[in-house]
Amino acid sequence: MNPFAKTRLMAAFTLLIGCAVAHSAADPAQLAKLGNELTPVGAQRAGDASLGIPDWEGGVAEPPAGFVQGEHHRDPFPSDRPTRVLTRANLSEHRDQLSAGQLAMFDRHPGYKMPIYPSRRSAAFPQRTYEYTLRNARTAQLAEGGDAVVGAAEGFPFPVPRSGHEAIWNHKLKYKGVGVARWNNQAALTANGSFNLVRLREEVLGLYYKPGSTIDSINNVLFYFFQSVEAPPRLAGQVLLVHETLDQVSQPRQAWIYNPGQRRVRRAPNIAYDNPGTASDGLRTNDMSDMFNGAFDRFDWKLLGKRVMYVPYNAYRLHSDQVTAEQILQPGFVNPDLQRYELHRVWVVEASLMPGKRHINSRRTFYLDEDSWQIMLVDHYDGQGRLWRLSEAPSISYYEVPTFWSTLEIHNDLLSGRYLVSGLDNQESMVDFQFQATPGDFAPQSLRVSGIR
Numbered sequence: 001m002n003p004f005a006k007t008r009l010m011a012a013f014t015l016l017i018g019c020a021v022a023h024s025a026a027d028p029a030q031l032a033k034l035g036n037e038l039t040p041v042g043a044q045r046a047g048d049a050s051l052g053i054p055d056w057e058g059g060v061a062e063p064p065a066g067f068v069q070g071e072h073h074r075d076p077f078p079s080d081r082p083t084r085v086l087t088r089a090n091l092s093e094h095r096d097q098l099s100a101g102q103l104a105m106f107d108r109h110p111g112y113k114m115p116i117y118p119s120r121r122s123a124a125f126p127q128r129t130y131e132y133t134l135r136n137a138r139t140a141q142l143a144e145g146g147d148a149v150v151g152a153a154e155g156f157p158f159p160v161p162r163s164g165h166e167a168i169w170n171h172k173l174k175y176k177g178v179g180v181a182r183w184n185n186q187a188a189l190t191a192n193g194s195f196n197l198v199r200l201r202e203e204v205l206g207l208y209y210k211p212g213s214t215i216d217s218i219n220n221v222l223f224y225f226f227q228s229v230e231a232p233p234r235l236a237g238q239v240l241l242v243h244e245t246l247d248q249v250s251q252p253r254q255a256w257i258y259n260p261g262q263r264r265v266r267r268a269p270n271i272a273y274d275n276p277g278t279a280s281d282g283l284r285t286n287d288m289s290d291m292f293n294g295a296f297d298r299f300d301w302k303l304l305g306k307r308v309m310y311v312p313y314n315a316y317r318l319h320s321d322q323v324t325a326e327q328i329l330q331p332g333f334v335n336p337d338l339q340r341y342e343l344h345r346v347w348v349v350e351a352s353l354m355p356g357k358r359h360i361n362s363r364r365t366f367y368l369d370e371d372s373w374q375i376m377l378v379d380h381y382d383g384q385g386r387l388w389r390l391s392e393a394p395s396i397s398y399y400e401v402p403t404f405w406s407t408l409e410i411h412n413d414l415l416s417g418r419y420l421v422s423g424l425d426n427q428e429s430m431v432d433f434q435f436q437a438t439p440g441d442f443a444p445q446s447l448r449v450s451g452i453r
Contacts, residue, residue, distance in 0.1 A: 030160040031137050040130035041170075042159030043370040044345065051308060051343055052083075052119050056371060059124030059404070060397040072430050073396060075316035076122065082115040086310070086341075097310050097343065099367060101379040101390025104414045109332045119342040120314055122397040123371035123404035128211070129155045129175045142166065147296045148247035149173070153214045156373060164301030164349040168292060168366065170373035172222075173208060176403050179435035180204040184227075185325070186422035188281035193331030197424065198279045199230040205437045208246070215246060222246040224442035227278065235279055236260075239447050242271060248295035258447040265447045273298065274360045283420035284411050285360065291375035291393050291409065292366065298359050299351035306345050309367060311376040313342040315394030319407040325424045332417055334410055339394065345370045346377075361388075369395075372404035389413055401433050 030038075039045050039056050047053040060076050067074055086094055088106050095103065105112050132155030140157035143150045146165035149157050157173055158166035181203045187195040203226040207218040225242040229235045237260030245251045255271035258264070272294055277284040287294045317338045318328060328335055346367040353362050362385055367377040372395075380389035393406035408423040425431065 026137060026158075026160050026162065034134055034137060034159060035130075038159070039371065040159070041125065041133055041156050041371065041373065042161070047119075047121070048308075053308070053343060053345065054119060054121055056121045059371070059402070060122040060399045061124035061402045063399050067400070069400060070430055070432075072321040072426070073316060073319060073398065075314075075320075076397070076399070077118075077120055077314060077316075080117050080120075082117055084116045086114040086116060088112075094310070097308060099309065099365070099377050099379050099390070100387055101377065101412070101414065102310070104387055105333065105390060105412065108414055108417060112333055113336045114310060114341045115336060115339060116310060117314070117340045117342050119344060121344075121371055122314055123369065123374075124397060124399070124402040125175050125372075125404075126402065131155070133157075133159050142169075144247055144249040145297070146301065147249040150215060154209055154211070161303060161347070164303045164351065165296060167303055167347050167349050167368055167373070168296070168301065168375075171292065171368055171375050174373050174403070174405075175209055175401075176204075176206065176405055177401055177433040178206055178209045179437055180206070180431060180433055181435035182431035183425040183428035184422055185424040185428065186279065186420060187325060187329055187424060188279070188283050188420045189329055189331070189418055191331070191417045193329070195325075195329060196232055197325055198232065198235060199428075200278070200422075201228045201230055202226065203435060203437065203441075205435075205439065205442065207439075218246070220245050220247055220251055221439070224437075224439060226442055229279065238278075240268070240271065240278060241442060241444060241447055243442070244293070249297060253294065256444045256447060265444055274358075280420055281418075283413060283418060284422075288378075288391060288411060289409075289422075291378060291391060291406070298354060298357040299364075300354050302350045302352070304348040304350055306370065307348055307367070308343060309346050309377070310341040311344050311346060311367065311369065312339060312392050312394035313344060313369075313376070314396060315340055315407055316396055318394050319396055319426070321426050323426055325426065328408075328424070328426070329421060333412065333419065334408075334421065344376075347373075369404070374404055374406065387414060398431070398433065403433075 045056050047055045136152040136155050136157045137159050140152035156170045161167040184200045184202045186198050189195045206223040222244045227240040229238040239258040241256045243254040255268040257268045274285040349366040351364045361380050363381040365379040369376050378391040382388040390412045392410045394408045395406045397404050410421050412419040
């Protein structure tokens with residue numbers, strides 16, 4: 001970061017924190033560390049030389065030289081090479097840095113490996129996000145038993161989290177731009193590696209991130225979501241529309257689908273919780289999209305603290321337009337030669353199914369990157385308490401925004417050996433963070449004309 005810009009940033013932090021401490025329900029001593037010992041989003045600024053974790057110095061907040069808006073993102077670290085490769089043979093010395101699901105991948109697949117690269121703390125967000133995060137730190141509160149947030153706007157609501165709800169809300173409210181249009185193609189692989197690519201076009205309008213918005217002003221709509229299936233022909237024309245509510249206790253999410261065979265728009269209250277996701281072949285539930293979305297109310301959420309773990313970070317090789325889905329996807333697991341894992345500090349949140357509630361998962365453990373609040377890994381347990389699935393989110397810095405977000409989501413079934421991958425846009429136009437829309441563009445009555453008939 002430019003030293004003069006860094007000085008101005010620190011001055012802004014100091015000014016905001018001076019106002020924050022007296023009115024915050026959080027620990028004033030911890031709030032005072034924001035922008036100093038802690039980064040603007042609450043991560044530990046100092047690294048750990050003994051582990052190879054560097055200090056956070058602002059992340060990758062600007063495009064590399066020669067980057068052209070709209071192209072696939074260039075790797076800011078093209079000279080990096082793996083420092084080691086984890087295999088079954090050397091796994092014992094690294095077990096403490098792996099989740100239960102990651103360890104199970106080695107047990108399930110003899111040829112599985114994880115290339116480990118130098119740790120790069122590339123996560124960055126706009127200055128406005130940092131400023132509003134600091135304001136939220138003194139005003140944001142949970143409501144409706146944790147299923148809603150009040151007193152927050154634009155930034156992360158809880159940079160110094162005290163509960164599992166607060167940590168997951170940071171992921172749900174992470175800045176990704178106001179308008180986003182993208183291809184979110186997915187493939188459900190059989191055990192022998194065969195697949196059909198499903199082309200999904202998606203548009204999102206996030207009201208929470210619109211400058212000047214507050215939770216009170218967005219009418220409880222966190223974002224609008226539109227998804228159209230473009231291929232294969234047997235699925236083409238299906239359309240999904242979601243009005244994602246912030247407080248899903250007082251007002252559950254509203255969803256509609258258009259089926260071209262029936263030529264009618266109908267309500268879809270089952271687009272929630274553990275119902276199967278679009279064209280996922282049962283390998284993903286609706287609440288697994290974006291690693292977790294939707295209501296909290298079926299689980300008890302506990303913040304377990306931090307761990308140092310290997311997570312899929314700076315995954316620019318998987319993001320590249322120089323590779324195809326056929327090169328990425330192979331039987332059993334994503335091509336490890338295109339993967340990149342790094343050692344990072346993560347927050348750990350455990351969600352346990354509450355008595356009397358129903359869900360196909362009895363427990364899930366979430367691992368959130370401290371620098372971005374992106375959920376990087378999830379271990380899923382079935383109704384009998386058996387480890388069932390591992391979800392991973394290889395992520396990159398979309399430095400023209402900037403934001404840190406997944407480029408793929410990988411959901412591995414540890415019992416069947418199958419897996420689902422979404423986000424396969426390698427041969428598509430790049431995600432558009434300049435997408436313009438209004439709430440009126442997401443009206444249910446527009447669905448029928450959006451479908452392919």
